[in-house]
Amino acid sequence: MVMNAITPIRTPAEQALIGAFGALRDSRPTSAALEGLRIDGFARFEASGLPHRRVEDWKYTDLRVLMREARPLAVAPDASVLLAAKVALGRLKRVGGSRIVLVDGFHVPDLADGGALPEGVTVSDLAAAMAQRPEIAALVTGQPATRANIAFALNNAFLTDGLLIEVAPGTELGHALDLVSITSDGAPRLVTSRVVVVVGAGASAGIVETHCGPAGVEYQKNVVMQVVVHDGATLEHGRRQVEGDQALHLATLEASVGAEAHFDSLTLTTGAAVSRSQLFVRFAGEHSNVTLRGVSMLKGRQHADTALVMEHAVPHCQSRETFKHILDGEAHGVFQGKIIVQPVAQKTDGRMMSQTIMLAEGPSMDNKPELEIFADDVACAHGCTCGELDADLMFYLKARGIPHKEAEALLVEAFAREAIEDFGAGPLAVVEELREAMLTSVTDWMRARS
Amino acid sequence: MPAVQETVEQVRAIDVDQYKYGFSTDIEMELAPKGLSEDIVRYISARKNEPAWMLEWRLDAYRRWLTMREPDWARVDYPQIDFQDMYYYAAPKSNAAPKSLDEIDPAILETYKKLGIPLREQEILAGVAPENRIAVDAVFDSVSVVTTFKEELKKSGVIFSSISEALHEHPELVRKYIGSVVPTTDNYYATLNAAVFSDGSFVYIPPGVRCPMELSTYFRINEQKTGQFERTLIIADKGSYVSYLEGCTAPMRDENQLHAAVVELIAHDDAEIKYSTVQNWYPGDSQGKGGIYNFVTKRGDCRGARSKISWTQVETGSAITWKYPSCILRGDDSQGEFYSIAVSNGAQQVDSGTKMIHLGKNTRSRIISKGISAGRSQNTYRGLVSAHRRATNAKNFTNCDSLLIGNACGAHTVPYIESKTASAVFEHEATTSKVSEDQMFYCMQRGLTQEEAIALIVNGFVKDVLQQLPMEFMVEAQKLIAISLEGSVG
Amino acid sequence: MSLLEIKNLTAKLAEEDKQILNGLNLTVEKGQVAAIMGPNGSGKSTLSYVLAGREDYEVTNGEALLDGENILELSPDERAAKGLFLAFQYPIEIPGVGQMTFLKAALNAQRRKNGLDDMPTPEFMKLVNGRAKELGISQDMLRRSVNVGFSGGEKKRNEILQMALLQPKLAILDETDSGLDIDALKIVADGVNAMRSPDRGFVVITHYQRxxxxxxxxVVHVLSAGRIIKTGGPELALELEAKGYADIVGKAA
Structure with missing residues (x-):
């Protein structure tokens, strides 16, 4: 109350963002649908500034401190950037079927790969779809909890276009879509992108996001994905955050899950200097289930925050949230998870688990697993553990002749595996592939330590 | 075991009007002028004939308080409190310094007797084995009216008196420790308390002494429009032990009354303090009218190595509870415990929990919290467990379970678990569920009524915590829980 | 007057439409042990739950008279006070509630409903210890929380202990043999046989003849699709064991 009365002192980053918005508004007029979002997003940002530790949801990720400067907005990639991107993409193992590529946040159809889009899948420009289809415009606007979020507001403020991926009702994809968002080398930029995924009723689909970029460049990225899983549909969602080591990465995933639907999401975090993965997931129909999982492996002075809100707004749904942190060096891991059960959401079954292993003396881990329950006939639980590798297990392995480093690796892999191994109950071929890729990343990460 | 039986009987016996401590005592009181100002702070200090440093301390706090704002982060909702519309000092006129029990207004003695707290030592002694005796400090509105067994305690070197008295008789001890755990700047209500606290209990246990009996304070708010601001200070010197109990009740009144207490505990090397509370302030009626706002700051400092502080609380009363008895685990190998049962019914709002702050090496803490929400109440557990860099090998175990009875209430869990030390091991688990239909059916098939079955199952649910209470309190607490849940089903 | 008389009873799960009991008729006399056998899904457990008054079930028609009084409108505890006892197929665990506390609360609840004073504690202890010993229930089990950490056999013996304490008029044993090895089965059966008396009736629900x-x-009744389709003497159980349910169910259909 008192704080609102004080005019906040703008940080250099805030000043730069305010300036960038003005410049963008003058240089890139967009459709009316987008313009409304941009203005609303900017107004929210201007009112509150960058979130800091006194804002409860950002308690452990103080952007005023962690985002000292704001980079200039990314511009559409030119030929040389595209060529470099193509080379970089060639080195990136594909974990799905058709590849869709964003370079510096701009969709580049020419870099698409892995064959034509499967039947039943369409990819189109978001701004155009919003102008023609009110339901898409409404979806992009976001749910109230998402709208109130400042990373989301900033994404809106700098939105010039986005991508709409639709899977027609009843479609069953054999392979996941491989969505790569790559940031170019060179002067650091602020990249903004928006992807909307609509999975039609009864369809079964998978999508894998890979976020990568050059090492040693302090680029900044603010990505939003909004997902609707319609009644009876299934979506397997994988996410590999392997950004360059100096990057700042803000990601927001918003999902609405219809009746008798399944949504399973797995995020692997190894990249970026500072990252925050936000998940706002909501049940919109009964008898559905959602699984949210993540494995974050951090070293050096990396900071990674997972902030999720799982909202049970209807009865008879089940959610599982399983997050693992493996921390080395002086890394800082954060997990904030909240299960909300609305008064009508009887028979809710929700379980959340956050577990951390520290491999060195230096890391720190902050957990805030919340339950907010307004219905009585529910079974909800959360658990949280934090500590070193089990000394007894380590001893046992070493007693069997396994060297220290190897024993550590074995136990860490087993620890991460718990979150990964039952990912994707659906029939998609990609899931197996993705699981393997994720597990390989864990192994590689452990190997790189020594 | 007999207690459950009694609980069941109690449930049967109770009438619609559940709060049995709701009577008020008609007695002539001396009241400070209404409202809060520097003059009132000076008035309170003068009434207590305090040393100059104490007045300065209060005034500092008061000036600080004027710059602070009321915290709004708790999940509680209440109309703005008008701090000028209450009395900050209310003392029975006859209490002008009673030398003995005979000089105390018989109406007060009668009040405590009615509450089940006899103050005449000969009455306490009748039929009680010496090891089961409890020394009582009785605080009536703003002042302590009597402290029992003082002389006997003195023989073993234990100081047990009202804090006003301690200020005169042991000023050096009070000055050394007061505000050293909860500083005057700590938070809105603690700062207010520092400015206007009127009485409370003081305990000092000398090195190596095991306090020969349980100590307790019984708080009673009687006067209308009066806030109660007591301050309790307990110091356990090296190698000593004390178990302390606290009880509280208030008359049923339509207005909300403020209770903003501060409790500071200090445990030196190898000392142990066990602090138990059965909080049964008037909770307001079923529509949410009236009741106590219980905004309390309780903190223990495990200052010495191998010291231990254990909080046990049974919270059934108050319209609003805002309370986080905490432990600062400063000494190496020190231990903190928090055992809590919070029952809310009607329109009650509870936001309670603890903080376990691990600073020393090999420190251990344990949190067992059982929340039961019924009616239209909201019941929140809020807790912090943290380990600082130096706190190697710190260990915490937290279990926090919530039980919901009826579909109009809410149960919330907001834990913060922060570790900066790899060798710290933190385990936290929380569940929320309703009273199992299977268990209800099983009990009823064996002949228990619905209400008896609920009482039995809930008593089972909270057993781990109840067991931490001294025996006499355990029985009392069991009854209280059943009474608090009366009318929650059906 | 018969001890239990069930007339044209139809019932379903409260949340579903499908009828599980379809016009069931059954009479149990004082002193009688009536076995109810039937294939899985025939409504055996439903019958026991409906008689004991579980809320998940809805009686849509018919009545059940215990000593001539319709009990279907009564709450479970009122039925228990009238002398109806159900030995659960899956006894429920109640963490934190001691066995002795529970047994005493149950016994005294029934005594009070029948106008008796609470049983004095020494007498109660003596009674429990005596019965427990007969059923091979250790002091340790009596000290634990109700059914918590008990093996399957221990839970079933515990049910019989409760029955022995409460001395019901009508005891319904719901698949009491499931999960028991042969030694435990004998102990449980001995406990039941010891309680047979001219004033008491038993309904023994089981899938197997064992x-x-x-x-x-x-007397043996065969339950299928929510109705008694055949009644006979003990030889009927042997016949079922030899031929299986398909034969009889098929003929009846």
Whole structure:
């Protein structure tokens, strides 16, 4: 109350963002649908500034401190950037079927790969779809909890276009879509992108996001994905955050899950200097289930925050949230998870688990697993553990002749595996592939330590 | 075991009007002028004939308080409190310094007797084995009216008196420790308390002494429009032990009354303090009218190595509870415990929990919290467990379970678990569920009524915590829980 | 007057439409042990739950008279006070509630409803210890929380202990043999047989004939699709064991 009365002192980053918005508004007029979002997003940002530790949801990720400067907005990639991107993409193992590529946040159809889009899948420009289809415009606007979020507001403020991926009702994809968002080398930029995924009723689909970029460049990225899983549909969602080591990465995933639907999401975090993965997931129909999982492996002075809100707004749904942190060096891991059960959401079954292993003396881990329950006939639980590798297990392995480093690796892999191994109950071929890729990343990460 | 039986009987016996401590005592009181100002702070200090440093301390706090704002982060909702519309000092006129029990207004003695707290030592002694005796400090509105067994305690070197008295008789001890755990700047209500606290209990246990009996304070708010601001200070010197109990009740009144207490505990090397509370302030009626706002700051400092502080609380009363008895685990190998049962019914709002702050090496803490929400109440557990860099090998175990009875209430869990030390091991688990239909059916098939079955199952649910209470309190607490849940089903 | 008389009873799960009991008729006399056998899904457990008054079930028609009084409108505890006892197929765990506390609360609840004073504690202790010993229930089990950490056999013996304490008029044993090895089965059967008396009736629900080797029934009823389709003497159980349910169910259909 008192704080609102004080005019906040703008940080250099805030000043730069305010300036960038003005410049963008003058240089890139967009459709009316987008313009409304941009203005609303900017107004929210201007009112509150960058979130800091006194804002409860950002308690452990103080952007005023962690985002000292704001980079200039990314511009559409030119030929040389595209060529470099193509080379970089060639080195990136594909974990799905058709590849869709964003370079510096701009969709580049020419870099698409892995064959034509499967039947039943369409990819189109978001701004155009919003102008023609009110339901898409409404979806992009976001749910109230998402709208109130400042990373989301900033994404809106700098939105010039986005991508709409639709899977027609009843479609069953054999392979996941491989969505790569790559940031170019060179002067650091602020990249903004928006992807909307609509999975039609009864369809079964998978999508894998890979976020990568050059090492040693302090680029900044603010990505939003909004997902609707319609009644009876299934979506397997994988996410590999392997950004360059100096990057700042803000990601927001918003999902609405219809009746008798399944949504399973797995995020692997190894990249970026500072990252925050936000998940706002909501049940919109009964008898559905959602699984949210993540494995974050951090070293050096990396900071990674997972902030999720799982909202049970209807009865008879089940959610599982399983997050693992493996921390080395002086890394800082954060997990904030909240299960909300609305008064009508009887028979809710929700379980959340956050577990951390520290491999060195230096890391720190902050957990805030919340339950907010307004219905009585529910079974909800959360658990949280934090500590070193089990000394007894380590001893046992070493007693069997396994060297220290190897024993550590074995136990860490087993620890991460718990979150990964039952990912994707659906029939998609990609899931197996993705699981393997994720597990390989864990192994590689452990190997790189020594 | 007999207690459950009694609980069941109690449930049967109770009438619609559940709060049995709701009577008020008609007695002539001396009241400070209404409202809060520097003059009132000076008035309170003068009434207590305090040393100059104490007045300065209060005034500092008061000036600080004027710059602070009321915290709004708790999940509680209440109309703005008008701090000028209450009395900050209310003392029975006859209490002008009673030398003995005979000089105390018989109406007060009668009040405590009615509450089940006899103050005449000969009455306490009748039929009680010496090891089961409890020394009582009785605080009536703003002042302590009597402290029992003082002389006997003195023989073993234990100081047990009202804090006003301690200020005169042991000023050096009070000055050394007061505000050293909860500083005057700590938070809105603690700062207010520092400015206007009127009485409370003081305990000092000398090195190596095991306090020969349980100590307790019984708080009673009687006067209308009066806030109660007591301050309790307990110091356990090296190698000593004390178990302390606290009880509280208030008359049923339509207005909300403020209770903003501060409790500071200090445990030196190898000392142990066990602090138990059965909080049964008037909770307001079923529509949410009236009741106590219980905004309390309780903190223990495990200052010495191998010291231990254990909080046990049974919270059934108050319209609003805002309370986080905490432990600062400063000494190496020190231990903190928090055992809590919070029952809310009607329109009650509870936001309670603890903080376990691990600073020393090999420190251990344990949190067992059982929340039961019924009616239209909201019941929140809020807790912090943290380990600082130096706190190697710190260990915490937290279990926090919530039980919901009826579909109009809410149960919330907001834990913060922060570790900066790899060798710290933190385990936290929380569940929320309703009273199992299977268990209800099983009990009823064996002949228990619905209400008896609920009482039995809930008593089972909270057993781990109840067991931490001294025996006499355990029985009392069991009854209280059943009474608090009366009318929650059906 | 019969001890239990069930007339044209139809019932379903409260949340579903499908009828599980379809016009069931059954009479149990005082002193009688009636076995109810039937294939899975025939409504055996539903019958026991409906008689004991579980809320998940809705009675849509018919009545059940215990000593001539319709009990279907009564709450579970009122039925218990009238002398109806259900030995659960899956006894429920109640963490934190001690066995002795529970047994005493149950016994005294029934005594009070029948106008008796609470049983004095020494007498109660003596009673429990005596019965427990007969059933091979250790002091340790009596000290634990109700059914918590008990093996399957221990839970079933515990049910019989409760029955022995409460001395019901009508005891319904719901698949009491499931999960029991042969030694435990004998102990349980001995406990039941010891309680047979001219004033008491038993309804023994089981899927297998094995239990009936140890608890000899006076009459055997076959339940299928929510109705009694055949009634006979103990030889009917043997016939079922030899031929399986398909044969009889098929003929009846």
């Amino acid at each position: 239990l009936l080797d140890y608890i000899k029934p006076d």
